[in-house]
Amino acid sequence: MKENGTVEKTRIYPSPNPHIKLTEITYWSCGYRVKGLLAEPREKGTYEGILYCRGGMQSIGMVRPARIAQIASEGFIVFAPYYRGNRGGEGKDEFAGEDRWDAVYAVDVLKQFSKAKVHLFAFSRGGIMALWTAILRNDITSIVTWAGVSDIYLTFEERTDMRRMMKRVIGGTPSNNTKAYEDRNVLAHTQDIKAATLIIHGILDTNVSFEHAKVLETALVGNNKIVEAWYFPGYTHFFPSKVNRQVVKDACNWMKRQKGV
Secondary structure, three states: OOOOOOEEEEEEEOOOOOOEEEEEEEEEEOOEEEEEEEEEEOOOOOOEEEEEEOOOEOOEOOOOHHHHHHHHOOOEEEEEEOOOOOOOOOOOOOOOOOOHHHHHHHHHHHOOOOOOOEEEEEEOOHHHHHHHHHHHOOOOOEEEEEOOOOOHHHHHHHOHHHHHHHHHHHHOOOOOOHHHHHOOOHHHHHHHOOOEEEEEEEOOOOOOOHHHHHHHHHHHHHOOOOEEEEEEOOOOOOOOHHHHHHHHHHHHHHHHHOOOO
């Protein structure tokens, strides 16, 4: 078994943007070969790094090349882990269980390509993955969590359509397997987050309710953390493309302004 964060192999991946180079990387995490997608500006320079924490589960919400190329084009090197058990990676996706280490060790992969500050950019389920990464590492400069999951109990309560999956993957319900859910309860550890956090959320979101943003903001403020919130009254889980592009640009500029830990 190789050291966590070790790159096993790479392959060139077709890029939708001629200015951005894409590479699929296989790396080691907890004894598993896990895959992810790296996006690098072709123009030479020193670029800060972003770990992009995807949303969804298995094939749903998979990393989109166009999305990470879009973020990279704002002047970053971006690495987006697929998480274990996806796209030929070993192990099984555990929905913010042991698979959180795939994000934690993906930072070590990213650092092999970017020698500057490291940020986390998360969407949906990726929110809880990014928060755990910031808790378990002390070298994260900032976090952007967009429509991010922050409360695993709230997800189980609100998303009745996901309960069957959560019971299968996590192993039961919050009432009959308290430990499995409490092990995923990131809100109990927000005092360990050192990075500045930007919360982006559409108030009309029904996939990940606005309550997730509010409880996270409350927890961070309560622990005297640096936090900023951008709430959008008219939007749901997915923003219109024009607005989406502008928010990505604004979020990237916000990250560049953060001074780090």
